[in-house]
Amino acid sequence: MEIIESGIGEMIQPPDIEGFREWNRTQKTRKLVDKRMSEQEAISKFVYDGCYIGTELYGTVRCPMSVSRELVRQGKKDLRVCGQGVLELDLWMAAGLVKKLDITYIGLEVYGTSNALRRAVESGQIEKCVEWSNASISWRMKATAMGVPFLPARSMLGTDMIKYSSAKVIEDPFTGLKVCLLPALILDVAIIHVHRADRYGNAQIEGITGFGAEMARACKRLIISTEEIVDTDEIRKYPDRTIIPYFLVDAVVHAPFGSHPGEMAYVYGRDEPVIREWVEASKTPEGAKAYLDKYVYGVGNHQEYMKLIGNERLSQLAEEREKRV
Amino acid sequence: MTDQTYSKTELMICVAARLFEDGTTAFIGTGIPMLAAMLATKTSAPNLVPVFEFGGLGAILEDLPRAVGEARTFHKGILAAGICELMETAQRGFIDYGFLGGAQIDPYGNLNTVTIGDHDHPKARLPGSGGGNDVGSQCWRTVAIMQHDKRRFVPKVDFLTTPGYLSGPSAREDAGLPIGTRPINVVSTLALMDYDDGLGGTYRIRLAATHPGVTVQEVIDNTGFELIIPEQVRVNDPPSEEELRLLREEIDPERFYI
Numbered sequence: 414m415e416i417i418e419s420g421i422g423e424m425i426q427p428p429d430i431e432g433f434r435e436w437n438r439t440q441k442t443r444k445l446v447d448k449r450m451s452e453q454e455a456i457s458k459f460v461y462d463g464c465y466i467g468t469e470l471y472g473t474v475r476c477p478m479s480v481s482r483e484l485v486r487q488g489k490k491d492l493r494v495c496g497q498g499v500l501e502l503d504l505w506m507a508a509g510l511v512k513k514l515d516i517t518y519i520g521l522e523v524y525g526t527s528n529a530l531r532r533a534v535e536s537g538q539i540e541k542c543v544e545w546s547n548a549s550i551s552w553r554m555k556a557t558a559m560g561v562p563f564l565p566a567r568s569m570l571g572t573d574m575i576k577y578s579s580a581k582v583i584e585d586p587f588t589g590l591k592v593c594l595l596p597a598l599i600l601d602v603a604i605i606h607v608h609r610a611d612r613y614g615n616a617q618i619e620g621i622t623g624f625g626a627e628m629a630r631a632c633k634r635l636i637i638s639t640e641e642i643v644d645t646d647e648i649r650k651y652p653d654r655t656i657i658p659y660f661l662v663d664a665v666v667h668a669p670f671g672s673h674p675g676e677m678a679y680v681y682g683r684d685e686p687v688i689r690e691w692v693e694a695s696k697t698p699e700g701a702k703a704y705l706d707k708y709v710y711g712v713g714n715h716q717e718y719m720k721l722i723g724n725e726r727l728s729q730l731a732e733e734r735e736k737r738v
Numbered sequence: 739m740t741d742q743t744y745s746k747t748e749l750m751i752c753v754a755a756r757l758f759e760d761g762t763t764a765f766i767g768t769g770i771p772m773l774a775a776m777l778a779t780k781t782s783a784p785n786l787v788p789v790f791e792f793g794g795l796g797a798i799l800e801d802l803p804r805a806v807g808e809a810r811t812f813h814k815g816i817l818a819a820g821i822c823e824l825m826e827t828a829q830r831g832f833i834d835y836g837f838l839g840g841a842q843i844d845p846y847g848n849l850n851t852v853t854i855g856d857h858d859h860p861k862a863r864l865p866g867s868g869g870g871n872d873v874g875s876q877c878w879r880t881v882a883i884m885q886h887d888k889r890r891f892v893p894k895v896d897f898l899t900t901p902g903y904l905s906g907p908s909a910r911e912d913a914g915l916p917i918g919t920r921p922i923n924v925v926s927t928l929a930l931m932d933y934d935d936g937l938g939g940t941y942r943i944r945l946a947a948t949h950p951g952v953t954v955q956e957v958i959d960n961t962g963f964e965l966i967i968p969e970q971v972r973v974n975d976p977p978s979e980e981e982l983r984l985l986r987e988e989i990d991p992e993r994f995y996i
C-alpha cells in the first residue's frame with residue numbers, strides 16, 4: 414500500500430503489539446493478589462530510568478500527584494514521557510528527569526504556558542518532542558487497548574502535526590479517503606488516580622474518565638493510587654462502575670487527597686493558592702527548586718505532605734468539592 | 739447608556755459570544771472561549787451544548803472552568819465521559835462549532851500552538867496542540883479568538899498546528915479532512931473577520947466588522963499579512979451594560995482574563 418506521507422518524528426516506543434500480548438500472557442497474573450503498597454514501593458518496584466511512562470488525567474484534575482512527587486524524590490531519570498500534563502509533568506521537568514516527550518499539551522491552562530516546559534525544551538534538556546493531538550494520543554492508546562497495531566483517524570491531516578509525529582497517511586482501500594494512521598502506544602508504566610479501588614486493583618472513577626480506560630489498557634505496568642480502598646463487596650455491588658479491572662493493575666496505593674493541589678470530582682476542589690504558588694515559583698529555576706524543596710524533597714512521603722498542607726485546609730477543600738445535585 | 743470603559747478583551751469576548759448559535763453543540767477550548775461560551779449561555783444561546791474535550795458535555799456553566807477537565811466542565815451536565823467518546827462524537831459529525839485560541843494565525847486561518855521558531859530548536863516552546871488540531875479538523879465550523887497584533891497575525895505560522903483553510907480552496911478536502919468542515923470567523927481585539935470563501939474566492943481572511951472606535955487602517959496596520967477589505971465594513975456593537983455586568987460579576991469575578 415502506498416504511503417502518502419510519513420512523519421519524521423521519532424517512534425519513541427515501537428508498537429510491538431505481539432510482544433504486548435505475550436507480556437499480558439506471561440507477566441500479568443489473573444489471580445486475586447493483594448497489591449496494596451506505598452508510593453515509595455510502587456515507584457521503586459515499577460519505575461526505572463529510561464522507561465516510557467505516562468500519567469492520567471491532568472495535573473489539576475484527578476491526577477496522581479502523590480505518586481508523581483514520589484517519582485521526583487526517587488529521581489527516576491531519562492524518562493520518555495507520554496505528555497498530556499500540567500503540574501505533575503512540570504515537577505518532573507523542573508527536576509530534570511524528562512528526556513523525550515510524546516507531547517499533546519503541557520501548560521498551565523488558566524495560568525498560561527509552562528515555564529518548566531519552556532526551559533526544558535529550549536535548553537535542549539528534553540532531546541525530542543514528538544507532536545500529537547489529544548484525540549490522536551488517546552486513539553493511540555485505544556489501538557493498544559483494542560490489541561491492534563494502529564488506528565486510522567481524520568485528525569492531524571494537512572498540518573505540521575503529521576510531519577513532526579510518527580504517524581503516516583495512506584489512502585483508505587475501502588473509500589479512497591486519506592486517513593492518518595496512528596501507531597499503537599504501549600507504555601512501560603502508567604499511573605492513574607481513581608476514586609476507589611479494592612486491594613486487588615478493581616478501580617472505579619467518578620466524573621469524566623479522560624483517557625483512563627484506554628491508558629489502563631495500554632501499559633505493561635499500572636500503578637493505581639486511590640482516594641479510598643474499599644472491600645471487593647463494594648465493587649461487586651456496583652460492577653457497572655468499574656473502569657479498570659484488577660488484572661490490569663500492578664500496584665494499589667492508598668492516597669487520600671492524592672490529587673492535591675488538583676481536584677477530585679465530588680471529593681475535593683482545587684487548591685488555588687498552592688497551584689498559584691507553583692505558577693509563580695516556576696517562573697525561575699531557583700523558584701522551581703525552592704518549591705520542590707518545600708513540597709517534594711522536604712517531605713518524606715504523602716502523609717508528611719498532607720501534614721504540611723494541614724487538616725484544616727484539606728477539610729476546607731473537601732467542603733469546596735463539586736456536589737451532586 | 740453604554741459603559742465606555744470596557745477593555746479590548748471584554749469587547750472581544752462579547753463579540754465572540756454573539757457568534758454562538760442556540761441549540762447547537764460547541765467544543766470549547768481553554769481560556770477566552772470559555773468566557774465567551776458562558777456569556778452566550780447567559781444571553782443569546784441558553785440552549786447551547788458546551789463540549790469539553792476531556793469528557794464533559796452539556797454542563798450548566800455557573801462558574802468559570804479553570805481547566806478543560808475540571809468538575810465545572812460537567813457541572814449539572816448530561817454526560818461525563820472521556821476524551822475518546824467526545825472526539826469520536828466530533829469525528830462522526832455531531833459537533834457543530836469549535837471555539838479556539840492560538841499564538842499565531844495566518845491568512846488562511848491556520849493556527850499555531852506548538853513552537854515559535856524552528857520546531858527542533860524553538861525560540862519559544864508553546865503548550866502543544868491539545869485538542870486544537872482535532873477541533874479544527876473535525877468540527878463543522880471553527881471560530882478562532884485572538885489578540886490582534888503583527889506578531890500573531892503572520893504571513894506564515896511557524897508551525898501549522900490547527901487547520902484553517904490550509905493553503906486555500908480545496909486544500910482541506912485534498913488533505914483528507916472531513917468534507918464541509920471549515921473555519922468561519924476570527925474574533926480579535928480589533929475586529930470580527932470572516933473568509934473570502936465564496937465561489938472563486940481566495941479562502942483568505944476578510945475583515946467583516948471593526949470594533950467600535952477602531953479604524954480599518956488600524957486593523958490593517960496590526961495585521962502581518964494582506965487582509966481582504968470588502969467595500970462594506972460594519973461596526974460591531976459595543977458591549978451592553980448587561981454583558982459587562984455578567985462578565986465582571988458572574989463570569990470572571992476573580993479577573994483571570996478580563
